[in-house]
Amino acid sequence: MRSEPGSRVGDSGGEVAERVRQVIGAAGVSQREFARRIVMDPSKLSRSLSGVRRFTVAELARIADTADVDARWLLGSRTDASAKSPAVRRDRTAAVAAPEGGRPLQIVRETVRLIAERGFHAVRVADIAEACATSTAAVHYHFPGRDELLKAAVRWCMDEDTARRAARIADAGDAADELRKLIELQTPYTEQQRWQWSVWLDLWAEAARSTAVGRLHIAYYRQWRATVADVLRRGVGQGVFRPTTDPDADALRLTALIDGLATQVLAAAPGAGTGTSPEDMQAALVAYVDATLSVPRPFPKD
Template sequence: MQPDPASRVGDTGGEVAARVRKVIATAGVSQREFARRNVMDPSKLSRSLSGTRRFTVAELARIADTTDVDAAWLLGTRTEAAARPSAVRRDRASAAGAPQGGRPLQIVRETVRLIAERGFHAVRVADIAEACGTSTAAIHYHFPGRDELLEAAVRWCVDEDSARRANHIADADGAADELRRLIELRTPYTRLRRWQWSIWLDLWAEAARSTAVGRLHIEHGRQWRATVADVLRRGVGQGVFRPTTDPDADALRLTALIDGLAAQVLAAAPGSGAGTSPDAMRTALLAYVDATLAVHRPSPED
């Protein structure tokens, strides 16, 4: 009989946590990155490793899938030597076309794509299974409930958005350029950016109905505003933004304007000529920055 994926794994002696720590060490990544790869809440992973929380069967299944270790070994029902995959098994797994990043990440990515295309309430577990080329039982094995799958999808979106944001401004030429790049990144010009905004709008609505997702949404919004506030703070120090700038308050106003304009852009069909266009959104945002934040230096003719 298969264990319930949602059930907690007994770990009185800390053996399960020790095995997971060994897997993390072998992976050679930070604990936070390991949590990201396995679509886990970093705080839950930390508590499970410290013994104040027990892993679920589904969490260990995801870890086993993404790190190519045996789930039975993680559970303690098989020795490490017996659990070690042979070269033949690895070759067979490769030949079978295992999804990049493992099955859990494939499930999450397909969930996000379907949410963007259809809306959360129109997406069924059967749809996700079909998109992944697997069974609904396999979906539930990694993510026992719909709420857990939604939380994983939101967490993946948050992590991906944070990484894109950091990469987009990494080589910016000063704070003013950083802010322009952030505005560009948030303007839904491309299909991918519209797709991302569609996800956020749908998940924002879900956030009001789910405590776990709500916390993720609030934390992501806080991090996004903090990024903008830090850019404004650096800009004041560089003399490109006005000394009267209140980084936190101005970041709140600017991010609220970005969110509102993006919602208006998505409400209009691409190419229809109706509603707010991405160009109009970008122009309005840059005009706002110029009028309220930027330092205006006199021209040589003045």
């Protein structure tokens, strides 16, 4: 792959797409999960596999690195029998172990970490390369431009957040319990949770200036509000939320309240004793849910 990373690869016969399908099959995961691993929009992967869209050099580089196959095999530039199967791994000349999840995910994870620490506009590609113990050329090989790297970071944060929510509510007793768990997950108690919110705040600001990131931002919030609305809808059916609840409208109000309170929490130093604390945030959210959504429960009799 000596072409520019952002250039598209010709595939008039569909051979490249077929090789990528073989790689996905060998990985034993769904197409959506594979897209997550290579930090690629699932719809773009689907269109590329169907021949409607051509893969870029950088996308094939990420596929090769993540699946540990020879990039030249993906392009069909090697014809020897040993290179015809994705089960045949690339020769490794370095003794250094590959980063967990492959180089593309490492680059994205380190990008997100640096954004949380410094803010997006203070992070240079050279900083990311240093954090990954690689070169700036290697970063550009997988993500040709800064904009593409930012979009990948946003998508990775979205996927991670969605996975955390699913895991958190998996053992919930009812819809009311699900909503409580979601509120706890969104309240920045821990350093990790503050870190995640710091990234989101920086990406929100960038979304306001970038059409591409803005579209991802809209997609994420549509998904997040739909999750909350579904919980409210189930709660009405279970009798734990009021029949007058409007799931979509109430989900919009509740998620907006979560965002506003979390911003106030992050503005205060942890443990400073001033400003809005995580405990204040959770108490306010629970009070809002009890006052506007939950079915009133009678006081227990003595």
